[in-house]
Amino acid sequence: MKRVIHFLNQFFGQIGGEDHAGVGPQVREQPVGPGLALQAALGEKARVVATVICGDNYFAEQPEKATSEIIDLIRGFSPDLVFAGPAFNAGRYGPSCALVCKSVKEVLGVSAITGMYPENPGVELYKKDLVCIKTGPSAAGMRGAIASMTAIGLKLSEGEALTASETEQIIPRGVRKNFHSEKTGAARAIDMLLDKLAGRPYRTELAMPVFENVTPAQPIADLSKAKIALVTEGGIVPRGNPDRLESSRATKYLKYSIAGIDDLTAAEFQSVHGGYSNVYANEDPDRVLPVDALRECLKAGEIGGMAEYFFTTTGNGTTLDNSRRFGGEIARALKADNVDGVILTST
Amino acid sequence: MAIGANRIVPAVGIPHPLGSPEMSKPAEKSIRLKLVRKALRALITHIDKQTVFTD
Amino acid sequence: MKLELCEFKVHDVVFGPRTRFDDGTLTVNRDELIAYLNRDGLFQSMEIEIARPGESVRIIHIMDAVEPRIKIGEDRSAFPGAHGKMEIAGSGRTHRLGGMAILQTGARQGIQEGIVDMTGPGADYSRFSRTINLVLVCTPFPDSSNIEFDRATRTTALEAAEYLAATTRNLTPDMVEEFDLNPGINSSTDLPRIAYIYHLQSQGVLRDTFVYGENARALLPTFLHPNEVLDGAIVSGNYIIACQKNPTYLHQNNPVVRELYRRHGRDLLFSGVIIANEHSTLREKERSAKFAAKLAAQLGARGVVMTQEGGGHADTDLMLCCVECEKLGIRTVVLINEIAGADGDQQSLVDNVAQADAVVTTGNNDEVVHLPGMERVVGGSEIAGVSGGPDGAMALALGRVYTSTNQLGATLMTVKEF
Numbered sequence: 085m086k087r088v089i090h091f092l093n094q095f096f097g098q099i100g101g102e103d104h105a106g107v108g109p110q111v112r113e114q115p116v117g118p119g120l121a122l123q124a125a126l127g128e129k130a131r132v133v134a135t136v137i138c139g140d141n142y143f144a145e146q147p148e149k150a151t152s153e154i155i156d157l158i159r160g161f162s163p164d165l166v167f168a169g170p171a172f173n174a175g176r177y178g179p180s181c182a183l184v185c186k187s188v189k190e191v192l193g194v195s196a197i198t199g200m201y202p203e204n205p206g207v208e209l210y211k212k213d214l215v216c217i218k219t220g221p222s223a224a225g226m227r228g229a230i231a232s233m234t235a236i237g238l239k240l241s242e243g244e245a246l247t248a249s250e251t252e253q254i255i256p257r258g259v260r261k262n263f264h265s266e267k268t269g270a271a272r273a274i275d276m277l278l279d280k281l282a283g284r285p286y287r288t289e290l291a292m293p294v295f296e297n298v299t300p301a302q303p304i305a306d307l308s309k310a311k312i313a314l315v316t317e318g319g320i321v322p323r324g325n326p327d328r329l330e331s332s333r334a335t336k337y338l339k340y341s342i343a344g345i346d347d348l349t350a351a352e353f354q355s356v357h358g359g360y361s362n363v364y365a366n367e368d369p370d371r372v373l374p375v376d377a378l379r380e381c382l383k384a385g386e387i388g389g390m391a392e393y394f395f396t397t398t399g400n401g402t403t404l405d406n407s408r409r410f411g412g413e414i415a416r417a418l419k420a421d422n423v424d425g426v427i428l429t430s431t
Numbered sequence: 432m433a434i435g436a437n438r439i440v441p442a443v444g445i446p447h448p449l450g451s452p453e454m455s456k457p458a459e460k461s462i463r464l465k466l467v468r469k470a471l472r473a474l475i476t477h478i479d480k481q482t483v484f485t486d
Numbered sequence: 487m488k489l490e491l492c493e494f495k496v497h498d499v500v501f502g503p504r505t506r507f508d509d510g511t512l513t514v515n516r517d518e519l520i521a522y523l524n525r526d527g528l529f530q531s532m533e534i535e536i537a538r539p540g541e542s543v544r545i546i547h548i549m550d551a552v553e554p555r556i557k558i559g560e561d562r563s564a565f566p567g568a569h570g571k572m573e574i575a576g577s578g579r580t581h582r583l584g585g586m587a588i589l590q591t592g593a594r595q596g597i598q599e600g601i602v603d604m605t606g607p608g609a610d611y612s613r614f615s616r617t618i619n620l621v622l623v624c625t626p627f628p629d630s631s632n633i634e635f636d637r638a639t640r641t642t643a644l645e646a647a648e649y650l651a652a653t654t655r656n657l658t659p660d661m662v663e664e665f666d667l668n669p670g671i672n673s674s675t676d677l678p679r680i681a682y683i684y685h686l687q688s689q690g691v692l693r694d695t696f697v698y699g700e701n702a703r704a705l706l707p708t709f710l711h712p713n714e715v716l717d718g719a720i721v722s723g724n725y726i727i728a729c730q731k732n733p734t735y736l737h738q739n740n741p742v743v744r745e746l747y748r749r750h751g752r753d754l755l756f757s758g759v760i761i762a763n764e765h766s767t768l769r770e771k772e773r774s775a776k777f778a779a780k781l782a783a784q785l786g787a788r789g790v791v792m793t794q795e796g797g798g799h800a801d802t803d804l805m806l807c808c809v810e811c812e813k814l815g816i817r818t819v820v821l822i823n824e825i826a827g828a829d830g831d832q833q834s835l836v837d838n839v840a841q842a843d844a845v846v847t848t849g850n851n852d853e854v855v856h857l858p859g860m861e862r863v864v865g866g867s868e869i870a871g872v873s874g875g876p877d878g879a880m881a882l883a884l885g886r887v888y889t890s891t892n893q894l895g896a897t898l899m900t901v902k903e904f
Binding site: 301305307367368373376378386387425428429430431 | 442445459475478479
Binding site: 212251256257258259260261262263264265266267268269270271272273274276277278280281286288289290291292330331332333358359360361362363400401403 | 595596598610678680689690691693726727741742744745746749753754766788789790791797798799817818819821822824825826827828829830831832834835838839840842843844845846847848849850851852853871883884885892893894895896897898899900901902903904
């Protein structure tokens, strides 16, 4: 018989409401609250050996400490499977269930499953690392949620494949994998168009993503005292590409000096960007990285200073992860050098 | 807009954002200078959302 | 306009003393073909190899693929304007050697690596792992310019295509397909009119697409009869990212055109093809998007299928065009591929709009594929960025496998979210 641990917050763990949200992790060596329904659903296959309960605020205020304490408690019971929640649309409970499941999997190597309403912030934060059943927004959906968590959880702990309808019950982790469909893309496109025109239901194969927003930086107070730097994703490098910047799918960014250079010339610089025709940039690299123009602004006193180097990479099929890393590192380096503003040229 | 940059200055074209190869050298340089100045102006402008600086 | 595409099914290609087509076997006199193709001394050297499905062969440095064809009739070309005399393509008889392709190969800066494995797991990805391939390996003179190299390689592949298909000139085809939009179709039917907006990528030397012999860089969207597409009006000279450049072969056999034709008169009325270029400036992109949508409206289209070539800022061309069509009440389906990262957890596109609510994806370029070693390598002697020989086992992004995520929807590839 499999050993199961159930994680709950103070409310479902029957300690109390909001006034008990500060309680730290504690153990009951029996099913509690929704755990009774869980045990009934598990039947003879598994036994809820313990319930671990933690207050919502205790967890939210110190998630790392709380997680590690909870993991230590769970470890002591050597479980085969961990259930958390379901958390429905509870804004603190969701992330704590998610974090417990993630850590159980990563630290203990044990399967874990939770359930949430798709808009619970825990989904957005951790869906990549989670097996999470879709639930309704409130505890009214408890019975159905426990049933599907149980069926899928047991399969997970056995390493069994899920059926299509079971997969449907799980919130997509947002991980996209290639596979071969039964029809060609051309045939699928025409099927989809005819469905769309006839008002029949159809399913897009790629939902449009929502990009994250960045809070705009404060404006520069006095341009005539500001130090400005040039950064480009246009693949401008010294002629011959000495550091072998990739023409696409860049894995690095580079920094080159422009000290004493008033004008980028074709003899000294070139573009290696593989995503656009380099003819014009190779004739005059200022067309991508306007060193000559910025120098002129400096001489005219319009700006206070200029970074005597530029950062460059190739923005062509570069992964978001790499772009994020480049951006962060370049920004930190510029900040450390007291740069006030950046002109980033993009091709 | 989809790339998330907050201060955007539309430039000339992808293979030559800061140049116009069909123009004479001085005219091209003056376009480049204009775009760089527009970018500098964007840097001193207060914004609270994504903004495209068209002129 | 009526086109008869006459197929001669090729079961094998072999080298032999006399170039001829007999009972499904194409025999090629290699030396004669090289002498003919390089008669003007365009290349320092030229080699020709054969690679068949199932053989332990890796073809590298692939630039383009062409289906061998000839046009029946005096002074007609299978690639009018691009090679031979200008004439409107799409009517009369055309012979094709089905089941084979000519693969042009070459290496220089600006041409991105394209790989095809003829067996093993890699063979699941490329359209050209399933054709018998005659591979041209053209070595240019060291001082040849990009323009010279581009013209020479493209012309040579088209010449080879006509040269080989000419073996069928007086033979009876295995199959004749007729393409005609008009016969027996009641134009007053309620079937929805569907147009195809066909984006071409033409942005400079080595990244061009040719329409009747001219690059499409300055193209204002224009209207083609689908037969023109199937009959050689469009030729590729686009050698950027391997998985997502549309080769001449797939222009000649455009799967969207073929599928719309198949359902024409039954589920829909195919109202024609609008070709539009993917431009380098936002101004041109907007001009093109609005004009293509206007043409679709003029054709009375209720729906549009839209395809892409390449990615990055080309996503913007598609998204703008999608917005303009939907604005005019024309419903759209967009075919695209993705750059979702090796783990499939990154943003798939560079640009996106809410109106693109019906998308067919043809694969994630970034997923890593593991290719086992192959006994023979054709097309070159090294693969940039791969340590060890080109014949060895390697792990690389699917994007380097030729036509693996082809955006014309030629393959079964798609992406599922988990």
